[in-house]
Amino acid sequence: ETGVTQTPRHLVMGMTNKKSLKCEQHLGHNAMYWYKQSAKKPLELMFVYSLEERVENNSVPSRFSPECPNSSHLFLHLHTLQPEDSALYLCASSQDWDRVRKLFFGSGTQLSVL
Amino acid sequence: DAKTTQPNSMESNEEEPVHLPCNHSTISGTDYIHWYRQLPSQGPEYVIHGLTSNVNNRMASLAIAEDRKSSTLILHRATLRDAAVYYCILRDGGGKLIFGQGTTLQVKP
Numbered sequence: 226e227t228g229v230t231q232t233p234r235h236l237v238m239g240m241t242n243k244k245s246l247k248c249e250q251h252l253g254h255n256a257m258y259w260y261k262q263s264a265k266k267p268l269e270l271m272f273v274y275s276l277e278e279r280v281e282n283n284s285v286p287s288r289f290s291p292e293c294p295n296s297s298h299l300f301l302h303l304h305t306l307q308p309e310d311s312a313l314y315l316c317a318s319s320q321d322w323d324r325v326r327k328l329f330f331g332s333g334t335q336l337s338v339l
Numbered sequence: 340d341a342k343t344t345q346p347n348s349m350e351s352n353e354e355e356p357v358h359l360p361c362n363h364s365t366i367s368g369t370d371y372i373h374w375y376r377q378l379p380s381q382g383p384e385y386v387i388h389g390l391t392s393n394v395n396n397r398m399a400s401l402a403i404a405e406d407r408k409s410s411t412l413i414l415h416r417a418t419l420r421d422a423a424v425y426y427c428i429l430r431d432g433g434g435k436l437i438f439g440q441g442t443t444l445q446v447k448p
Contacts, residue, residue: 229382260438268383268438281435315382325430328375330382 228252231316231331238306239339246301246334248316254329256322257299259291262313262333274299275322306338343427348443351417359412359442361427366407371430374401374412376423377441383426386412422446 229250238244250257259271273281274293288310290302299316315333319325344362351357363372374386387394387401389410394401400413414421426441 267440270435270437273435317382325436326388327385328383328436330384332380333382 229316229318229329229331231314231334233334234332235335235337237337237339238303240306240308242306243302243304245303246314246316246336248299248301248331250297250299250316250318250329252318252329254318254320255296256319256325257293257296258317258319258328259299259301260315260317260330262315264312268315272301273322280322303336306336308338311336311338343429343439345425345427345439345442347440348445350445350447351414351421353419353446353448354416357414357417357421357444357446359414359425359427359444360409361411362409363427363429364408366429367431369431372401372403372407372410373428373430373436374399375426375428375438376421377426378420378423383438386425388430417444417446419446419448 232247256275258273260268261271262268270283271285272291277293288305292300313333313335316331317328319328371388371390373388375383376386377383387396387399389401389403402411424441424443426438428436430436
């Protein structure tokens, strides 16, 4: 148990659906992250939030919309996705954004887009 | 972002030491060297990190070359549960951790 919980663990959606991924951390951290892990590719950093403000947005398509209502919760809203968006989506947290010593990851949401 | 180079895969026998190499010839003076591992069906987990001196913790040891252009993660006695993808990552002063392809470690009984 790393203290970072992601739901759901698995998600299948059609290209016209709207769904949301949820992440919650119980570690008292100030920074939260979304990473994408496609098959046989390195993890890609998507978004970073520090104290509920977005500090990093790595050219992610607008069909992915993050939300950080407080420092413990992070969402990734999905709409009109493409099959190539199928991947493992990982949430992580760290004490601070600007001096990352350790990232704590959740187990991820395995997303399939049909 | 500074890059790291790791072998794609390595094999080890159970209960033997494992040395996982990483080259980072473009490392800058302020880059920290981090290691994470990812077990099957899980998110990555932190293993160890260091700047200049060798580091030890309950999971592993990190040996850093004097010129800091390479480092080695040492698992002292590999177990079957150590089979994972191991990532060597450089963190700059800004804090971003950029993952590469990593080394897939197989542990044979």
